[in-house]
Amino acid sequence: MGAYILRRLLISIPVLLGITIIGFVALKMTPGDPLTASLNPEVLANLMSRPEVLEAERKRLGFDQPIFPNQYLIWLGKVVQGDFGYSVTSKRSIAYEVGSRLPQTLFLMIIALTLAVVIAIPVGVISAVRQYSKLDYSLNGMAIFLASTPVFVLGLVFVYVFAVNLRLFPTSELHSTNRHDIGDAIWHVVLPASVLAIVNAAPLVRYTRASMLDVLSSDYITTARAKGVLPWLVTTRHALRNGLIPIITLLALLIPESVAGAVITEQIFAWNGMGQMVVKAANARDPSLMMAVILITGVAVLLANLIADIGYAMADPRVRLDRAK
């Protein structure tokens, strides 16, 4: 297992380089000058009369050099040393920008994904075990309904029902004024995490049900039942483990999303996380910030895939990670 992880990590390096090269070049080739795009039109207008100021700034930022490899290598060299650069719009370091937002996003998304899994897998299993029952139809119908509800609708409904009308939870943000404790943060995360959990749980329920139905009709399940294994043991020990494989795949796809942030949910709940940062970075053509997002998302994708592979082996003993000797 250890060798496998090491090998995967080593393979990840060129993949990551590839991702950053493509991302870097693509960003640079998009229309718009990151320098002028970051300026207020009025400010820019004033500066246009002083092209030497703009030119000097372009030179200082290295924007006058060939994109590849020069600008890329400059960027990479700094990243390797832990210097992700500075946001051209906020003037703060990328480490500060990301560091102040990533924890909030992870806090929200980890809770949301955990809730989603905790809700979805039992519901999916029950739905599969009680196939074609009234319960199955209800759960399935609910899952389809929620899966087809846009997240902003659900978010707004939650805000207006639970925060504005019932005042059970705050409408938005991570903390109440002058509160910084975990209890307050958990109180604040309930609504956004619930919305995200529901949105993510809906497809998970469908996947779990389909996967479990597939497994439950397998010969080895019939054999287990024939041998007199208790029904709940057949479901949980024999069927569920195999049924988890597609769920793990789906979760591996959701993890990178969680790092990049849930843009709409963060907007509705004024959650100062990565999602909002990504939108602002894209609008402002903030190259360093965008590259940081690409890098972080790339790492998350690779790690999620690695975790998924390990998960496959844990769920299904037939999956061997190390090469056959």
Place this chain on the structure above:
Amino acid sequence: MRARLLTIATAVMLIASACSSTPAATTAPTAAPTAAPTAAPTAAPTAAPTAAPTAAPTAAPTAAPTPAARPSVLRVARISDFLPSIHPVNLGTGNQELMADITFSTLVDVDSDEVTILPDLAKSWTASPDATVYTFELDERAVWSDGQPVTVEDVFFTIAWTSWYPTALKQFGLEMYRNVKGGENGSGTAIAPGTIPEGLKKIDDHTIEITLSKPDGTFLRRLAGAYYYIQPVHILGELTGEQADSCEFCLGTAGVTIGSGPYDFETSISATGANFKAKKGYWKGKDGPVEQIVYKIQESNVSVAQLKAGELDLVIRVPPLEGPGLASVAGLKQLNVPGVGIFALNFNHSQTDAAFRQAIAYAINRPEIIEQVLGGRASLNYGIPPGFKLYDDLDKYDFNVDKAKELLATSAFKDKKSIELIYLAEDPNFTLTAPALQQYIQENLGITVELSAFPTAPYVEFIEKNNDWEIYLSFGGSEGVGWYQSEIYTACPGIGVTYLKLDVGDDRGECAYQALFKEAAGLSGEAQDEVLHELARKLSTNIPIFHLWQPNYLHVYSDRLGGGFRIYPNERESFQSILDWTYAP
């Protein structure tokens, strides 16, 4: 087991990390021309300061006893425009100006009529009749947050710095400081850092005399603008132009950025705002109405929800359509203020001529758009900037299809079969009105109007770098404050907003509009009115920019706010009167 422990530990760290305050900000090491999200538009009063107000009230407010039990927090929100900078070279958004107003002081303030000048750092002032010499007597009680007195040297430094580093200025407004005699004076040549221009004279320890190289009757009124706040020479004395973009003081950093206003930064400026704490025993003898101001920069839908849930006390600029929904919320009051930002059609002069522009102006039924599309929540403009008087002989461009067609027939661009109307995709104001404008132009002039909605970055890029666009719809500006605020939009290329690609020359030669603006600024009374009339005629006839209407602004506030609480027509100046506000527990 170890793996589980590790997982639990990681989760705990994540939660703790998420709940902790933001990490210490690291600022960019060197300067960069910074963003300044588009200026939030301002308001309404049309009265322009005539030349040089003379004597001013001498008395500063006397000491008032601090209430025994003050309510602690005022939670304020404003729409989302963001620039994490507080240095004047980068001030441009309403949020920055509001923050600057409570943390810094200007020589003078303005009252909510947007005309009456009030004391701030200067407790009295005089102006010469020709509007070239101004004297200010500083309030000897004024101190910085670190206890250092505010001195004449602070004022000299603040003014002289703009001539030392003129290329650092991103704000057109600051150019006024460079008009000081012996200053940079728009020459483009900086004076040596450390040199005090000859126009700055110390009369005594608390009195200064400022002599301008050209008369400027708008000087006092403009001095009340947040970006003219006085800076501490003992902290920023060595600041260079490059550093002004990114120094810690300049970015609004708690504990570093200090001013002489009634509040200090409690948290550094971030994308979501900043917190401010009131100074105890503020030098004006009266403390701020609350101990803490939580200033949030956020989307209006979030603010509306927070208002309804009782999580906010004041929201500046709520979307007017939310008014009816908020009217029934207990404890909230509304202020519907006519006119703020200006909706305007901006024409590329190389793609249009005056007749073509006039034809378009006549072809649009503005009152109907205001009524049908904007629900009556806007004030009609008549082509010229609303800061100007509506002189009788000016064309009001009342809807007239026949005249529109006649004018089009005389235009050199009469054969245009289609035009492109550009606007910002993100702003709902545009998405409502652009199709209405399209319909009127198409139906009444037979010109196909292609609507092009751009996101911000490509929008700026496109207009700046290309000359093949024809018209774009804009919203913003501060023309409503006074006629002098429009100068920037019609100024000479290289000084003002060059992206308009205006033809600024006429029978008066190059830079005709700007020359008239400058001339008017140096005059008063009838002589000034005459020049302004000529300028208005030119703007009305040539319509370099066609001012359509000023949408109303809706401000919603808690009924606990009282005393002298008021939101100025130019809402970004409202905090200038915050010491008069009260906040009931």
